[in-house]
Amino acid sequence: MxxxxxxxxxxxxxxxxxxxxxxxxxxxxxxxxxxxxxxxxxxxxxxxxxxxxxxxxxxxxxxxxxxxxxxxxxxxxxxxxxxxxxxxxxxxxxxxxxxxxxxxxxxxxxxxxxxxxxxxxxxxxxxxxxxxxxxxxxxxxxxxxxxxxxxxxxxxxxxxxxxxxxxxxxxxxxxxxxxxxxxxxxxxxxxxxxxxxxxxxxxxxxxxxxxxxxxxxxxxxxxxxxKHLDGNCHTYVDDPCDLDLAVRVTDNAKTQKYSPCNASESLLVARGVAAEFLPRIGAVFAAKGVEMRCDPEALQLLSPVSGAHLTAATEQDWFEEYLAPIISIKVVAGVDEAIAHINHYSSHHTEAILTRDHVHAQRFLREVDSSSVMVNTSTRFADGFEYGLGAEIGISTDKFHARGPxxxxxxxxxxxxxxxxxxxxx
Amino acid sequence: MxxxxxxxxxxxxxxxxxxxxxxxxxxxxxxxxxxxxxxxxxxxxxxxxxxxxxxxxxxxxxxxxxxxxxxxxxxxxxxxxxxxxxxxxxxxxxxxxxxxxxxxxxxxxxxxxxxxxxxxxxxxxxxxxxxxxxxxxxxxxxxxxxxxxxxxxxxxxxxxxxxxxxxxxxxxxxxxxxxxxxxxxxxxxxxxxxxxxxxxxxxxxxxxxxxxxxxxxxxxxxxxxxKHLDGNCHTYVDDPCDLDLAVRVTDNAKTQKYSPCNASESLLVARGVAAEFLPRIGAVFAAKGVEMRCDPEALQLLSPVSGAHLTAATEQDWFEEYLAPIISIKVVAGVDEAIAHINHYSSHHTEAILTRDHVHAQRFLREVDSSSVMVNTSTRFADGFEYGLGAEIGISTDKFHARGPxxxxxxxxxxxxxxxxxxxxx
CATH class of the missing domain: 3.40.605.10 (Aldehyde Dehydrogenase; Chain A, domain 1)
Structure with a gap:
């Protein structure tokens, strides 16, 4: 023709x-x-x-x-x-x-x-x-x-x-x-x-x-x-937080499968729990061969983890959807900085807060401008079947008409x- | 600047x-x-x-x-x-x-x-x-x-x-x-x-x-x-129909105000009631100085009406939003032809059927592809305040996101x- x-x-x-x-x-x-x-x-x-x-x-x-x-x-x-x-x-x-x-x-x-x-x-x-x-x-x-x-x-x-x-x-x-x-x-x-x-x-x-x-x-x-463009999804570990839950959920969000758009690509950790949490999740990532691209503070806290593949994150890393065994990691002051960071760098797909603080949870749900916002669970759940829609045509990262799954x-x-x-x- | x-x-x-x-x-x-x-x-x-x-x-x-x-x-x-x-x-x-x-x-x-x-x-x-x-x-x-x-x-x-x-x-x-x-x-x-x-x-x-x-x-x-483009709204007078109601509602839909986008610009009449209905509504339009642009059948039925301003409709008339004391008029076989005509010529704003037939009403509601579809009332009601929305940003003639008022x-x-x-x- x-x-x-x-x-x-x-x-x-x-x-x-x-x-x-x-x-x-x-x-x-x-x-x-x-x-x-x-x-x-x-x-x-x-x-x-x-x-x-x-x-x-x-x-x-x-x-x-x-x-x-x-x-x-x-x-x-x-x-x-x-x-x-x-x-x-x-x-x-x-x-x-x-x-x-x-x-x-x-x-x-x-x-x-x-x-x-x-x-x-x-x-x-x-x-x-x-x-x-x-x-x-x-x-x-x-x-x-x-x-x-x-x-x-x-x-x-x-x-x-x-x-x-x-x-x-x-x-x-x-x-x-x-x-x-x-x-x-x-x-x-x-x-x-x-x-x-x-x-x-x-x-x-x-x-x-x-x-x-x-x-x-x-x-x-x-x-x-x-349209569905990137899935640069974030998991934010808040202070206070159940760290056992945080390790389990963060691990699942990143490593259960690397290729889906709802896998977490970036980890934010509140300063108050970073010294305790980062070495624990770092050991999990090290064992699974996940490269960690860190801000200076996270780099320092993770450096004692044996076998960890650590590199310094560049500005571009905060925007990146790796779809691979790589995660960017940043220590933040708290929920305010986490929300601001996410709203700036995210692709507005799916973000999760892991927290014990009710007010932080409510603020995260309301103020994070993404198609799915979650509390205490894995970003991997952002899916039409998991949401009970029965069938999924796609996941929209737009705000207009249909949003999310x-x-x-x-x-x-x-x-x-x-x-x-x-x-x-x- | x-x-x-x-x-x-x-x-x-x-x-x-x-x-x-x-x-x-x-x-x-x-x-x-x-x-x-x-x-x-x-x-x-x-x-x-x-x-x-x-x-x-x-x-x-x-x-x-x-x-x-x-x-x-x-x-x-x-x-x-x-x-x-x-x-x-x-x-x-x-x-x-x-x-x-x-x-x-x-x-x-x-x-x-x-x-x-x-x-x-x-x-x-x-x-x-x-x-x-x-x-x-x-x-x-x-x-x-x-x-x-x-x-x-x-x-x-x-x-x-x-x-x-x-x-x-x-x-x-x-x-x-x-x-x-x-x-x-x-x-x-x-x-x-x-x-x-x-x-x-x-x-x-x-x-x-x-x-x-x-x-x-x-x-x-x-x-x-x-966006809100044209309002080429239709009123369809079905067979069977309460003709007193039809005269009152059609008159309102066209003449209560000429400039709004929800005024009816085109009148379709089922053949079974045309001989009785058209001279009655024609007299109302003649008295108010409304020009009637007719298909041959409507033209013939309206010709005895004294003082009527009648012209032959062109193909373009069926598409037209007059926003003026002009209405296009066509005799149709019944609800099938009415729906087909509307879906072809309408701007998908607002259409009304005036009928006593329940099945025709349901089919009109379901099959007419416009942002508002009405039974036995005036197209002039297509309005955010009349719909109880409290405030109106506009009327959308799109199907995506927001539709209608x-x-x-x-x-x-x-x-x-x-x-x-x-x-x-x-």
């Missing part, structure tokens, strides 16, 4: 999605759930067929010299497909959101005013590598009564095409329009530029992928973007409903 | 607003209400002084040849100031939104998860002519715990400066930072371009003014915009709060 053809093609997808979205918006809960259950069945029935398409992506990736972990992320194993199928069934069993009418109240004029939850319309999802995102996005879109246009990575194009065919088959089985979920069939990059600039057809863009991709999309999009509600909006009996305005 | 100085100046306002916003976010309800009451008192005490500053704007406007209604909108009469003062007192008496914790639920891991309402941070408001908007925006900003940067029209600059001084005096009296409400002191247009492109300082922009201004801001802004909640966001007792993730 040349650029002109790509533009035309993307516009066609947009128009088809917009048309399908009106049908999805009025679909009943049982129809949508029927499609989700059909999709779960089709995924299980097609494990072997999907392996054939998936193998073509895997061969191409291996031939192109992709690293083993990258190739692994492309793999549609029976286990991955079973997880996808179970995800669809779980969504089918969740309560219906759409059409819910809330807060209907009578006003002095006589009219009754409330708000109804409705689908947002059409969303575009742009993602890299893992093909199972096709099923996650499609099933969330069906459940929430939206239409969507999916743009996966070129390295998974054959797998994505095969999965999208199953999704469309499931939609048709349930009597829903197949255009409710469309996969962009070309790997041309121009299609992304088009997709994010069609406000007449697409209501919101959800990118999932590297920081470069998300920054580019945020900059160029002509529609709202639910975004569930199905993030794909809906509230419109005003007014019921009258012939009232007129005077 | 030259362009470089304007850029520097606007950045300084941004930094000051950001700093002040942290203090506003933790201010107690009583402190904010104290500032609002002080502002009300200062407005009343300074009626004479404000008249002097206002007179300079009025003289300049008259000398520049502005029309009498335009000059009138600039006027800070004692009545206008008293209304502003009462607005501040009303806000002071409204319940506090900030800090409210909702839906705290225990999860299987043991953590308790809920959401806390917090200020959005810093908003920029860009408005034209009426200086009383300075007080409306400032008081909403104080109540919601935000900081704001206000950019009024150049024609009201002296009045706005005088009002902003009183706002800052009220803030200081209550012990709040004066930078929580800042007026852009230059009338240089470059300042608007700067204000809408500082995502590091400004979280959302709210423009109030003509369509040209709002379109330009939406196109160029680097931060979210709560936007009250104080539109200036807040929800962050996640997690309370634990040392839980870790496994």
């Amino acid at each position: 040349n650029a002109l053809n790509v533009a035309e093609y993307t516009q066609t997808l947009g128009l088809q999605a917009k048309t399908a979205s009106a049908q999805m918006a009025r679909a009943s809960a049982s129809t949508k759930n029927k499609a989700l259950k059909a999709l779960a069945r089709l995924l299980r029935e097609n494990v072997a067929a999907l392996a054939v398409d998936n193998a073509r992506d895997l061969e191409r990736a291996t031939a192109a010299g992709l690293s083993a972990p990258m190739v692994d992320r492309l793999k549609l194993s029976p286990q991955v497909l079973e997880t996808c199928a179970q995800g669809c069934e779980q969504l089918a069993s969740m309560p219906e959101l759409i059409g819910e009418l809330q807060g209907l109240k009578q006003q002095p004029s006589g009219i009754r005013v409330g708000q109804m939850r409705v689908p947002i319309g059409v969303f575009g999802m742009i993602f890299e590598s893992r093909p199972n995102v096709t099923i996650e996005a499609a099933s969330l879109s069906i459940k929430s009564g939206n239409a969507c246009i999916l743009r996966g990575g070129s390295e998974a194009i054959e797998s994505n095409k095969a999965l999208a065919r199953l999704v469309q088959q499931a939609l048709l089985e349930a009597g829903l329009p197949e255009d409710a979920v469309q996969l962009v069939q070309t790997t041309d990059r121009e299609a992304v530029g088009q997709l994010i600039a069609m406000p007449q057809y697409v209501d919101v863009i959800i990118p999932r992928g590297g920081k470069g991709l998300i920054e580019r999309i945020s900059r160029e999009a002509k529609v709202p973007v639910i 975004v569930g199905l509600e993030g794909l809906t909006s509230l419109k005003w409903v007014v019921l009258g009996e012939g009232e007129v305005r005077s | 030259n362009a470089l100085n304007v850029a520097e100046y606007t950045q300084t306002l941004g930094l000051q607003a950001k700093t002040a916003s942290a203090q506003m976010a933790r201010a107690s309800a009583s402190t904010k209400n104290k500032a609002l009451k002080a502002l009300a008192r200062l407005l009343r005490e300074n009626v004479a002084a404000l008249a002097v500053d206002n007179a300079r704007d009025l003289e300049r406007a008259t000398a520049a040849g502005l029309s009498a209604p335009m000059v009138d909108r600039l006027k800070l009469s004692p009545q206008v100031l008293e209304t502003c003062a009462q607005g501040c007192e009303q806000l002071a008496s409204m319940p506090e939104l900030i800090g409210e914790l909702q839906g705290l639920k225990q999860q299987p891991s043991g953590i308790r998860v809920g959401q806390m309402r917090v200020p959005i941070g810093v908003f920029g408001m860009i408005f034209e002519s009426r200086p009383n908007v300075t007080i409306e925006a400032a008081s909403l900003s104080i109540k919601s715990g935000n900081a704001c940067i206000l950019r009024g029209g150049s024609e009201a600059i002296e009045s706005n400066k005088a009002l902003a001084r009183l706002v800052q005096q009220a803030l200081l009296e209550a012990g709040l930072p004066e930078d929580a409400v800042q007026l852009v002191q230059t009338t240089d247009r470059e300042a608007v371009g700067q204000l809408i492109a500082m995502p590091q300082y400004v979280d959302v922009i709210i423009p109030r003014g003509g369509k040209g201004l709002i379109e330009r801001i939406s196109r160029e802004a680097k931060v979210p915009v709560i 936007v009250g104080l909640e539109g200036l807040t966001s929800l962050k996640w709060v997690v309370l634990g007792e040392g839980e870790v993730r496994s």
